[in-house]
Amino acid sequence: GNSVTQMEGPVTLSEEAFLTINCTYTATGYPSLFWYVQYPGEGLQLLLKATKADDKGSNKGFEATYRKETTSFHLEKGSVQVSDSAVYFCALSEGGSRLTFGEGTQLTVNP
């Protein structure tokens, strides 16, 4: 079956530091890949997505590239802000709307 594995958290960074959150996946076909962000006490918001190999999703300074050869979709941001503190979920969807989520990675950015 499908699965998503994220790097374990929590991750703590200083403001303006570089961020990488690793995500790898297992799927039988060609999934769409997503990053969602969850702020405290809220639901999930779609951060970015990629639907095919070599696509790069980007939003609010975050980027992730769909790497079929390494089955990865790592999230990066060049300079994080305190307001980026949240939980980040990697997810995939294959052949429909159903999402398979990773475990989530808690990010804390200190001023």
Add this chain to the structure above:
Amino acid sequence: GAVVSQHPSWVICKSGTSVKIECRSLDFQATTMFWYRQFPKQSLMLMATSNEGSKATYEQGVEKDKFLINHASLTLSTLTVTSAHPEDSSFYICSVTQGVNQPQHFGDGTRLSIL
């Protein structure tokens, strides 16, 4: 603006009470709605998939008589936690989608606390 409205955002009630949570799609007709449960510091667990006008499809291990789902229209789905007990305390989140291969849009969640 918000795509999904979930209500209420916080419920505290006594054991044995039934609680209804509403999920409304504000921007489009949602052919499919999903209900998730999230435990503290954990990922989302899919409880059921709800299609308008048909019975919900429940995930393995989720009691359909305990968690009643009604998807009466293309913009509204409800989750009723019947005879709730403390172990049902959790964060419940709904999501909506326009169709196959379309992104899910999530509500802000409902924190349910059973005393």
